[in-house]
Amino acid sequence: MAKKAAKNTVVNSKNSISKSTNNHRTRFTLYNLAGKEKAYYLVDKVNLQINAEISEKAVAHSIIIIDRSGSMSYDIAALKDTLIKLLTLDEYINFQLVITLISYSSKKDVTCHFQRVPIQEVMKQNSPYLEEIKKITATYLTCISQGMQMAKSLIKKEELTAITLHSDGYANDSSPSAEAKALLEICEELKSMDVFVNTIAYSNASDFKLLSKIANTVSGVCIKAGDVKEVYNAIYSTSKLLGGAVAPAMEETLAADYSYQVFFSRSANKINGTNQTLKIFGIKPEDDGVIYKYKQISQDAYEQLKDVAIAQNDESVYVFAKANLAEGNLNTAKYAIASTFNATLTERHAKALTNQEIANFAQDIEIALFYPNILHEHEILDKVKVNNRISLLELIKIFEEYRSNIIINLKHLQDNYQRKGIKRVNGVRDENGNLVKPWLTTEYIDIGEYVGMGGFEINHNTATINMLVSRKVKLVKSDDKTPIIEVAGLLVNDLAAFNNYTIVSDGEVNVKSLKVKISNKKAFDLLKKAGILETDKFDFKSEYTINLENLPLVSFDERYSSIDDLFYELAQIKVLCSILSAHLKEESDVFLPEQLDELKKHYLSKNLYINFPTTNEYTDIQEAVANGTVDLRVSYKIDIGSKDILNFGKLHSANKFLDRMYQVYDKETGEIFVKPTFEMALNENIAFRHKQLSSRTKITRVDDLMKLIFDDFLGLEDNQIVAAILSKIGADSLIRVLHNPVSKEETITAFTAANKKLEKYAEKIYREKISPLVFYIGSTGLLPDEMSAKAMTAEELALLYPNLQFSAYEQEGTFFEVGESIISVYAQTEYYSKKITVGVEE
Incomplete structure (x- = not known):
């Protein structure tokens, strides 16, 4: 028979936790990661005593x-x-x-x-x-x-x-x-x-x-x-x-002139914060406990509090960070940790954005609070640790300006390069998984030690910078190396092949250094002034080593413009580009169909780019992971969207949307085409009409946006959207073609010209407004200060904007409402080849 159970006990009544009289006041400055003052706080520390009855x-x-x-x-x-x-x-x-x-x-x-x-x-x-x-x-x-x-x-x-x-x-x-x-x-x-x-x-x-x-x-x-x-x-x-x-339970109200309060108990391992009434429950009578109350004040008021101690690396600042992190105030939490001058935690978690990273961030703050002796192992400075050297982004602008005057040691680059994707090989797999190689291959014409400085591109939705190096090649037969001189009436013995080298991958420097020669003294002087070169002597024969790994990726002083309206502007352009590209899939304004067939046979695109089919080098990816030739990494995707459409990935392809919402038929026979494509539209007697939709078809905001453009382009409605877009980019010739039918050749020429202008215009928006912002967020883990917003989960965002649709990856993301736009950050796991491979493009 079990012993009689002892009765569980609680303290006498609600609100029996009383405040002690030895209140303690401190103040601290909230700095951003550039070490600039963001806000000023007065902190009241209230020690708690529990009624013994x-x-x-x-x-x-x-x-x-x-x-x-x-x-x-x-x-x-x-x-x-x-x-x-x-x-x-x-x-x-x-x-x-x-x-x-x-x-x-x-x-x-x-x-x-x-x-x-x-x-x-x-x-x-x-x-x-x-x-x-x-x-x-x-x-x-x-x-x-x-x-x-x-x-x-x-x-x-x-x-x-x-x-x-x-x-x-x-x-x-x-x-x-x-x-x-x-x-x-x-x-x-x-x-x-x-x-x-x-x-x-x-x-x-x-x-x-x-x-x-x-x-x-x-x-x-x-x-x-x-x-x-x-x-x-x-x-x-x-x-x-x-x-x-x-x-x-005890409830502690918050005075109107205070902005936040946090309960902290080291013995109970408990931290709870709120900007409202605070509920404290689930602690023992013998537990310690304090409430920190935070009042945001002006700089003048802060400086007048001469008798109040400044406490930066203080418990009150750490608990402020932890509670804000739990509430989703990500920037505030990071700035609070930076304001403790704890360089160890700041460097470790400054870029935290994903669920797992935020969990690790929270754990490390708790360790610092619950086991304060651990702080002896941390690097604590007297200010925010800031790298004031030229940013890598600024350095790349110099490279781009003087790219014709700088050459790169290719062997050094290849020997020290780590591929960030799965290695692919030229060819296709047969039904048995055997590799069938193309009947042609390439041989490099430029076989020297140096190549020209490549062009740089910031990815549209990751903090990644690629350097695209162009090299001269010739086509040869794979079996006997016989050169191919002419294809489709063109000389092809002096083609360009492109190798992509990832300089920065998801906010991490991937190429630690470059060895270069410089032929222009102005370029040399600029790099010297930037602190990149270790010598004052300019010598066009000398090789200089430019170290990249210790440079900050971005400048925290950079300002970013509003992104409002950019999503819908780009979405309209992307939809129209998709329509034009679908028309031009097998068409050219330069070559006849027979020439296109000949180019395709020789693995050349209609733009004369080499286009070998490629396949994964590994027949069994899990085996490759097991033997160590392949590993996994996390890639962080950063997208912009609206309150109705989360990102551009939600847009349908032109042919898919055509099949979803429209019927394509022969005007003479009335025949309805089962799998319609826009390539058919270049033929005579083709007409379009709206499809009778099934009751199971769910119309989304993506459908609403795309239908307006499609109806306008197809002449079913006069929405003036297409004309407005084309006028903006200077493609008025296409407007005339759409309103006045012309020959197929003239249509293809107008479509091609307009498509190029649309793509150029969109790329300009990315280059100037979106890609720099994406790179900043991905490499710092922060929104720019001028875009301050609370981090939200997919669940919280969907409550506000129920039209949004989330993929499995996106459901695990972090989201920020910035003006009329939504910025999404989510992680994807990707494979990459660990073995360094020389001379093979990414």
């Missing part, structure tokens, strides 16, 4: 909610074993604690395995409750809110309750937006009850940001658990807390 309370209730969605398939057995071990601990024998176990998967697939069972009953050998745990299996999608809703329904008034919520992924059923809305509503209701919620983000795929926000809202803590042992520790610490005396 306690009264008995009958019971404490632990509600454990576990994730049994399909993604838990490989871990569910270990999790069940862990729960059984946890719930059969001998030390629970004297706990007056009741247990509820809930598991969830898809919507309407939530199970309460047992509820309000005394822990001693669960502990018994072969108890039906332990058998119930053993039956749990992983299934389907993730609907967290139903588990939380069920838990809420089981909470009794005046009874201490702790909810431990476990998740290994993202809430996605019925939708991320519905889940986020439901969870936040439940959390608001729980704030008025005697309950706190601890969350466990199990695995790197967990939605740490959402779980962290839940815990912060309902006076809990969020644990990033890498394995089931850490899950065990998290649930155990909650149960142990409930088995002793627990203080009741």
Whole structure:
């Protein structure tokens, strides 16, 4: 027979945590990563004392909610074993604690395995409750809110309750937006009850940001658990807390002239912050605790507080960073850590943007707070650590200006280059996976040690800079190396081949140094003034080493213009480009069809670019990963969009949209073409009309945008959109062609000219306004100061703008609402070849 359980106790009544009189004031400056002042804060530190009087309370209730969605398939057995071990601990024998176990998967697939069972009953050998745990299996999608809703329904008034919520992924059923809305509503209701919620983000795929926000809202803590042992520790610490005396909830209001407050308890491992009333719950009477209250003040007021100590590398600044991080204020959290002058944490987490990076950031702040001795191992300076050298982006502008006067040591570049993508080889695979090589290959004509400085391109949606090096080649037969001199009436013995070298990859310098020769003294003087060259002597015969790895990627003083209206301007251009390109797929304004066939046979495009078919070098990518020739890296995508369309990737191709919304038919016979394409439109007697859509076809904002342009282009409506776009880029000749039918040859010429102008205009917008911003965000992990915005999850964004559609990758992203635009940041895992390969283009 078990011993009689001791009664769980709580302190006497609500609001019994009293403030001590020894309030302490400090102040600090919030700096950005360039070391510039952003804001000034006065901080009141309020020490807390708990009333020693306690009264008995009958019971404490632990509600454990576990994730049994399909993604838990490989871990569910270990999790069940862990729960059984946890719930059969001998030390629970004297706990007056009741247990509820809930598991969830898809919507309407939530199970309460047992509820309000005394822990001693669960502990018994072969108890039906332990058998119930053993039956749990992983299934389907993730609907967290139903588990939380069920838990809420089981909470009794005046009874201490702790909810431990476990998740290994993202809430996605019925939708991320519905889940986020439901969870936040439940959390608001729980704030008025005697309950706190601890969350466990199990695995790197967990939605740490959402779980962290839940815990912060309902006076809990969020644990990033890498394995089931850490899950065990998290649930155990909650149960142990409930088995002793627990203080009741305290609510602390925030005066109107204060902007923020944070509760911090080192002994309870708890940090909760808010800009509203603060709820403190789930701590023991003997726990320490302070409340930091933050008042943002002017610079003049700050400087007049001579009697208030300046405290930069202070606990109050670290907890300010941690609480803001939990609330999604990413820039503020990073600036706060920079303002502690902790160079170690600043360098380690300055670029954190993704869920996993933010989880690591939060963990490191907690380690610094809960184990302050660890700070002795950190580099603490007397100011923000800033690299004031010329930025790599500025250096590249010099390279571009003087590219005809600088040559690069190609062998040095190739010997020290790390490929950032999967190695591809020329050819195709047959049905047996064997490589069939092209009947032609190329041989380099320029075989010297140096090549010309390449052109530079910033990627449209990653913090990546590529250098495109052009080299002269000739076509030869693969078997006997016989040169190909003439194709389709053209000489092809002096063609250009292009090799892409990734200088910066996803915000990391990939080429550590370049060895160059400089033929222009002005270029030399500029590079010398920039601190790039180590000698004052100009010698066109000498080779200079330009080190790139210690340069800042961007200047924090750079200003970025508004991106409002750019998305719709570019979207319209991209749609019109897609229509024109679809018409011109097999057409040329220079060559006859027979010539195009001849060029294609010799792997030449109609622009005379070499275009060999390529395939993955590895027949088994997993085997390549296993033997170390291939590895995985994370690539960060940064997109701009609107409040209706998340990014340009949502736009349909021209032919796909044509088939989706229109019928293409022969005007004479009435025949409707089953798989219509715009190539047909160049033939006579072809006409277009709207398709009768199925009731199952869901019309989106993408459809609305594209239909206006298509209707206008096809002459079904006069929306004046196409004419406005073409006038803007100076392609009036196409406007005349669209309104006055001409010959096929004239149409192709007009389409080709307009398409080139559209692409040039779009590229100018990217080069001047979008790519620099993308590069800044991807290489710093920050929005520019003039675009200050709160980081949001997909769920939070979808609540505001339900028309947005998210891919699986995007659901795990971070989003910023900037004016009328949405900036998205999300991670994708990509393979890359680790073996250095000389002379092969990326």
